[in-house]
Amino acid sequence: MDKQRAKELVQRYNQGLATAEEKALLENWYMQKSYNLHLEDNEIDFERIEGEIRIGTLDRAGLNQHIVKTKRFKLWPRIAIAASLILTVGVGLLYFVTESDSFNSAGILANRNDIARGSNKAILTLANGQKIVLTDAKNGELANEDDAIIRKTGEGQLVYDGKTANATESVFNTIATPRGGQYSLILSDGTKVILNAASSLKYPTGFKGKDRIVELEGEGYFEVAHNKAKPFKVISKGQTVEVLGTHFNINSYSDEPSVKTTLLEGSVNVNGSLLKPNQQAILTTDSKINVTNVDGEDAVAWKDGLFKFDHTDMRTSMRQIARWYDVEVVYEGNVKDEQFYGKIDRSYTLSEVLKVLKISKVNFRIEGRKIIVMPQGD
Numbered sequence: 203m204d205k206q207r208a209k210e211l212v213q214r215y216n217q218g219l220a221t222a223e224e225k226a227l228l229e230n231w232y233m234q235k236s237y238n239l240h241l242e243d244n245e246i247d248f249e250r251i252e253g254e255i256r257i258g259t260l261d262r263a264g265l266n267q268h269i270v271k272t273k274r275f276k277l278w279p280r281i282a283i284a285a286s287l288i289l290t291v292g293v294g295l296l297y298f299v300t301e302s303d304s305f306n307s308a309g310i311l312a313n314r315n316d317i318a319r320g321s322n323k324a325i326l327t328l329a330n331g332q333k334i335v336l337t338d339a340k341n342g343e344l345a346n347e348d349d350a351i352i353r354k355t356g357e358g359q360l361v362y363d364g365k366t367a368n369a370t371e372s373v374f375n376t377i378a379t380p381r382g383g384q385y386s387l388i389l390s391d392g393t394k395v396i397l398n399a400a401s402s403l404k405y406p407t408g409f410k411g412k413d414r415i416v417e418l419e420g421e422g423y424f425e426v427a428h429n430k431a432k433p434f435k436v437i438s439k440g441q442t443v444e445v446l447g448t449h450f451n452i453n454s455y456s457d458e459p460s461v462k463t464t465l466l467e468g469s470v471n472v473n474g475s476l477l478k479p480n481q482q483a484i485l486t487t488d489s490k491i492n493v494t495n496v497d498g499e500d501a502v503a504w505k506d507g508l509f510k511f512d513h514t515d516m517r518t519s520m521r522q523i524a525r526w527y528d529v530e531v532v533y534e535g536n537v538k539d540e541q542f543y544g545k546i547d548r549s550y551t552l553s554e555v556l557k558v559l560k561i562s563k564v565n566f567r568i569e570g571r572k573i574i575v576m577p578q579g580d
Contacts, residue, residue: 317552317571320399320526322358324385329373329407336360336377336385348373350390350407364390364408372410378402379420382528384505389416392427393434396505399525400455421453423505441485444471451501457521461485464501507549511542516564520575527552530572537564537575 214220323337329347336354344360345352351363352375360377379385379397386396390408397403401420409432418438426434428447436443438454439461448468454461462484463470465477472483475491482496503510504522511519519542520531526548540562546555556566556573565576 317527317529317568319549319551320382320384320528322385323383324360324377324379324397326352326360327376327378329375347375348407352407358385360385360387362388362390362407372406372408374404374406376402376404380528381525389427391429391432391434394425396423398422398504399528418452418454420455421451421504423449423451423502425449439485440489441473441491445469450477451498451505453501455521455525458518459487462501464496464498466498466502503545504548507547509546509548509555511544511546514542516540516542516562516575519559520573523552523555524573527555528571529568531575532572533575535577537577540564 211220321337323335326334326336326344328334328345332345334344336358339354341354341356343351343353350373353361353363355361377385377387377397379399379401381400384396384398386394387403388394389405391414393414395403395416398421401418401422403416403418403422405416412432414429414432414434416434416436418436422436424434424436424445426445426447426449430446434445434447436452438452439456441454441461441463443450443452443463445468448470449466450468450470451464451466452461453464462482463472463477464482465479467479470477473485473491475483475493477483477493480496480498482494482498482501484492484494486492497512500510500512509519509522509526516537516539523529524531529552542559542562544558546558552573553568556568560566560578563578565578567574567576
């Protein structure tokens, strides 16, 4: 596409007249141009095009007179792969995400030492101590514990068909994901759980008594089956979350400074603090609960295949990356704790993700399964 055609598309976009096809064409053109390592600087005016789209966006949103200038680093590189094109508009971020095949082939250089993304894998430990590697297990029935049939579906999900009416004692199973893995399961009451990397869940094969109690380490997303007569409780790292039926996420990794419980639907009680949708309870090291308003979808972006960074400090971001790619992170030199903004597809290889983050005044190199973080210029 020549520059005149690109200019026309930018104008149509800013006027709100561009079709979905024209928007996709414009975004794909920008991406492909920016990834071309042989581009001359005067071939494309990135700042002008960004400015035109930015102003048009603000005008249509009625925000042009209310810009708050803040220091933000954009994660879209000119010559490297990007998961999203980010336009910083002072009061928020707009994302243009491409999922086309051409995106993945647009000037990306292969790295023979690259590390692939995490995948669907976990180990199930039965009540008798038997371990089943779910990645290798065949689809169908895996075990029959306490009259509960445990099976693996064709979609790679663990399902408990509860038949525990005659059982007198609780029998517990544990599912654990390694670094570089995640897994989902349906408990005997119909509750859906998705575990992030380096996490585990201990639960009964059938819920008996007046409560449904599970124990979480790491991070998990829950869609709890409603049962007014039997509350669902999640115990994790110094807190208890109690619900009747709702959607929420708990981040309780041992290497994180706090435990974060984020509510998407319904209501939850976290150590006595009641949350509403799009609120987050933060349990600090001194056992205090702070409740803040958030975008709930940000907290569960991981289950939808995304890293989502919004005012996220570097070390927190790198811990997320380290878990998903099963790598160690080492810092060399005077590395400033920059903040990252944007979203990156978790299906990308490690080097592709790091190419995006290099725009934020840091540099990286991969040595085996180790990421070395250095100041830019090293």
